[in-house]
Every structure is written in structure tokens, then in C-alpha cells.
Amino acid sequence: MDAKRTRLAFPLACIIALASCWQRPPLREEATTYPLPIAPDFSHPVVELPLEGGKAMLFGIKDCEVFRARPDSDSWDLMFKPAAYPLPQTCVRERLEFDGDFIQIEIGTQALGAGGCCTSYAAYRSRDGEIWQTRPATSITDWQEWTAPE
Numbered sequence: 001m002d003a004k005r006t007r008l009a010f011p012l013a014c015i016i017a018l019a020s021c022w023q024r025p026p027l028r029e030e031a032t033t034y035p036l037p038i039a040p041d042f043s044h045p046v047v048e049l050p051l052e053g054g055k056a057m058l059f060g061i062k063d064c065e066v067f068r069a070r071p072d073s074d075s076w077d078l079m080f081k082p083a084a085y086p087l088p089q090t091c092v093r094e095r096l097e098f099d100g101d102f103i104q105i106e107i108g109t110q111a112l113g114a115g116g117c118c119t120s121y122a123a124y125r126s127r128d129g130e131i132w133q134t135r136p137a138t139s140i141t142d143w144q145e146w147t148a149p150e
Contacts, residue, residue: 046060047103049103064091064107065078065081066078080105082109082122083120088111089119092109093108104124104125105125108122109121132146
């Protein structure tokens with residue numbers, strides 16, 4: 001019986017030791033605003049949302065963080081990012097496109113070592129880049145009005 005406990009205790013002690021050494025990476029210490037034309041190295045091509053008057057708002061996405069550049073701005077600003085989660089997570093779902101009517105954004109993260117998606121998920125859409133609707137879960141099909149957290 002003692003030998004069996006010893007065989008189980010050693011791997012458990014190793015896991016605990018490794019877990020205590022593994023720290024969640026700090027929140028991005030990088031700027032959340034990037035001057036134009038410099039921009040983050042986006043995961044997908046930049047998407048344009050046409051606006052009245054022939055102008056366009058630009059959107060880019062990287063690591064589930066969505067950036068926007070307004071026509072009257074000289075920088076990329078962070079718009080959306082995944083919800084906080086107590087364990088390390090990775091971006092597993094990114095979608096950024098203009099469907100002719102809406103700019104459509106979808107982001108989802110997964111806890112490291114877990115299967116499936118998502119520890120955090122959100123979908124957003126807007127016609128003008130200012131007023132947004134959201135679907136906070138993949139199981140929700142109706143769009144809801146979204147207001148920025150303060």
C-alpha cells in the first residue's frame with residue numbers, strides 16, 4: 001500500500017511543482033494605440049467599413065484583439081479583447097469581415113490544455129463602426145444592443 005501511495009505521490013508532486021512555476025503571462029504591456037501607418041502585425045487582412053462621404057473605417061485583428069482606425073484619426077485603437085480568464089488561454093477563433101451591410105467580428109479563446117471553444121466568446125456587428133450589436137455566446141442567435149463597459 002505504501003509503495004502505491006509513493007508511486008502516486010511523486011507524479012502529483014511534480015505536477016504541483018510545475019504548476020507553481022507556471023505563471024499566467026502579464027496583461028499586454030504594449031500600447032493599446034498604434035500610430036498610423038504603423039499597425040500591429042494583424043492575423044488577417046485589414047477590413048474596410050465604407051462610411052458616408054466616401055470615407056472608410058479600418059479594422060484589424062490579432063490574437064483575438066480587434067483594432068479600429070477612424071477616418072479622422074491618426075492611430076489604431078483597441079476596440080475589443082477577450083474577457084479575462086483566471087488561467088492561460090489562447091485565441092482559437094477569429095473572424096473579421098464586411099458582408100456588404102455589417103462589419104462582422106467574432107473572437108473566441110480556449111484555456112490551454114482544454115478542448116473545444118471557448119473560455120470566452122463574443123460576436124459583434126455594426127453598420128457604422130460606432131453602434132454595435134453583440135451575441136455573447138455561440139448558442140445565442142439573436143443580436144443584442146452592446147454598450148461599452150466603463
